[in-house]
Amino acid sequence: MNILLRKFYYGDIPEDKTGGNIVSKDTKSDWPLWEVFIRSKQGLDHKHAGSLHAADAQMAIENARDVYTRRMEGVSIWVVESKDITASNPEEAGELYEPAVDKVYRHPTFYDLPDEVKHM
Amino acid sequence: MSVQELEKIFQDKIDKEVKLEPKDWMPDAYRKTNIRQISQHAHSEIVGMLPEGNWISRAPSLKRKAILLAKVQDEAGHGLYLYSACETLGITREETINDLHSGKAKYSSIFNYPTITWADIGAIGWLVDGAAILNQVMLTRTSYGPYARAMVRICKEESFHQRQGFESLLVLSRGTKEQKEMCQDAINRWWWPSLMMFGPKDSESTNSDQSMKWKIKRKTNDELRQNFVDMIAEQVKILGMTLPDDKLKWNEERRHYDFGEINWEEFWSVVKGNGPCNKQRLEARKKAWEEGEWVREAAAAFAKKRKTSPNPSKGGALAAA
Numbered sequence: 198m199n200i201l202l203r204k205f206y207y208g209d210i211p212e213d214k215t216g217g218n219i220v221s222k223d224t225k226s227d228w229p230l231w232e233v234f235i236r237s238k239q240g241l242d243h244k245h246a247g248s249l250h251a252a253d254a255q256m257a258i259e260n261a262r263d264v265y266t267r268r269m270e271g272v273s274i275w276v277v278e279s280k281d282i283t284a285s286n287p288e289e290a291g292e293l294y295e296p297a298v299d300k301v302y303r304h305p306t307f308y309d310l311p312d313e314v315k316h317m
Numbered sequence: 318m319s320v321q322e323l324e325k326i327f328q329d330k331i332d333k334e335v336k337l338e339p340k341d342w343m344p345d346a347y348r349k350t351n352i353r354q355i356s357q358h359a360h361s362e363i364v365g366m367l368p369e370g371n372w373i374s375r376a377p378s379l380k381r382k383a384i385l386l387a388k389v390q391d392e393a394g395h396g397l398y399l400y401s402a403c404e405t406l407g408i409t410r411e412e413t414i415n416d417l418h419s420g421k422a423k424y425s426s427i428f429n430y431p432t433i434t435w436a437d438i439g440a441i442g443w444l445v446d447g448a449a450i451l452n453q454v455m456l457t458r459t460s461y462g463p464y465a466r467a468m469v470r471i472c473k474e475e476s477f478h479q480r481q482g483f484e485s486l487l488v489l490s491r492g493t494k495e496q497k498e499m500c501q502d503a504i505n506r507w508w509w510p511s512l513m514m515f516g517p518k519d520s521e522s523t524n525s526d527q528s529m530k531w532k533i534k535r536k537t538n539d540e541l542r543q544n545f546v547d548m549i550a551e552q553v554k555i556l557g558m559t560l561p562d563d564k565l566k567w568n569e570e571r572r573h574y575d576f577g578e579i580n581w582e583e584f585w586s587v588v589k590g591n592g593p594c595n596k597q598r599l600e601a602r603k604k605a606w607e608e609g610e611w612v613r614e615a616a617a618a619f620a621k622k623r624k625t626s627p628n629p630s631k632g633g634a635l636a637a638a
């Protein structure tokens with residue numbers, strides 16, 4: 198595909214040889230990437246907030262505190278090295294979720310009950 | 318599957334407003350455009366700390382100093398959210414930063430203008446963050462998921478930036494004769510560069526709009542610029558100040574403000590690196606990076622050492638929660 202992008206929008210500054218090369222992931226940096234999960238309130242689940250680089254888990258938590266909870270957005274932080282996360286493959290989504298597709302009887306709306314039945 | 322089929326699936330998703338996620342197939346040009354745009358955006362947040370950082374130690378009161386510190390710290394966070402979003406596209410943090418330092422990657426030209434007086438800090442919050450907000454609100458709906466999510470987070474934080482700037486100018490506008498003059502002078506200097514932030518005019522291009530088709534962008538430069546002018550032309554009245562444009566006038570028919578022509582020669586010259594502070598900004602970034610080298614190394618060495626002598630008090634995430 199050969200598309201020439203000649204129109205540049207706000208935040209996309211024209212330059213013939215600007216950024217955007219994908220080269221090898223081999224990098225000298227010793228700081229791994231961490232995924233950050235934050236519990237915003239006691240009683241709620243931890244939710245993915247974003248990622249950051251840090252030398253170790255302790256530093257990752259401290260950086261996460263500075264970056265993701267500056268306005269009291271959290272009461273608990275989990276960090277996990279990104280490389281330790283296994284993700285499902287979007288290209289296999291079809292097969293992976295197929296078993297649930299034809300099981301409408303798993304939903305309460307599948308069952309037709311007379312209107313007289315209350316509280317159900 | 319053939320590339321044509323993959324491209325069709327991709328475009329169908331975009332047309333149906335389904336967000337693209339890192340592991341989804343995407344055309345190379347889509348990936349590259351996003352890398353370029355998100356990294357430029359990240360660099361802008363980081364370089365943008367420099368003109369404001371210039372005034373942290375000289376803010377006129379402890380309150381203003383605390384506010385400015387908080388704002389500048391927010392911008393560092395914005396840079397980080399964006400660098401992280403960029404990394405999901407397969408470019409490393411280091412490469413992105415190297416591209417900034419080598420001059421290959423750009424950042425918003427607005428940060429190549431100097432902050433001469435305290436009023437400039439107010440004008441930046443009001444005008445520069447104000448212009449950025451319009452763009453960023455649009456980008457919360459951009460088609461690439463990680464970019465859109467970073468924007469949602471950023472937009473939540475930006476509103477304080479603009480409000481503190483305006484309020485700071487409001488104080489000056491009600492002050493002494495000198496303070497009023499300082500306020501007007503800052504507005505005069507920052508107005509046109511702020512308008513330039515929206516980029517070239519729509520009529521400058523004859524090409525088909527790939528970024529619009531891919532829903533990376535959802536409004537044109539001119540649309541955003543007009544929104545900005547309409548907003549600021551009203552707000553400036555509350556300050557009792559004026560914008561330095563004698564063509565600025567409400568157009569009843571269009572229901573928009575008309576305004577004068579931007580100095581495009583200046584625009585391109587600053588983009589190309591000839592703005593008042595281009596050199597200074599890049600040098601400051603490189604210096605910070607180089608002088609921080611030993612800290613990064615020490616932290617890595619410390620982490621390595623700690624790994625080899627495991628800490629028994631550490632449980633897994635569930636245990637620690």
Ligand SMILES: [Fe+2]
Pocket residue numbers: 362391392395471475
């Ligand atoms: Fe920002």
Ligand SMILES: [Fe+2]
Pocket residue numbers: 392446475478
């Ligand atoms: Fe901001």
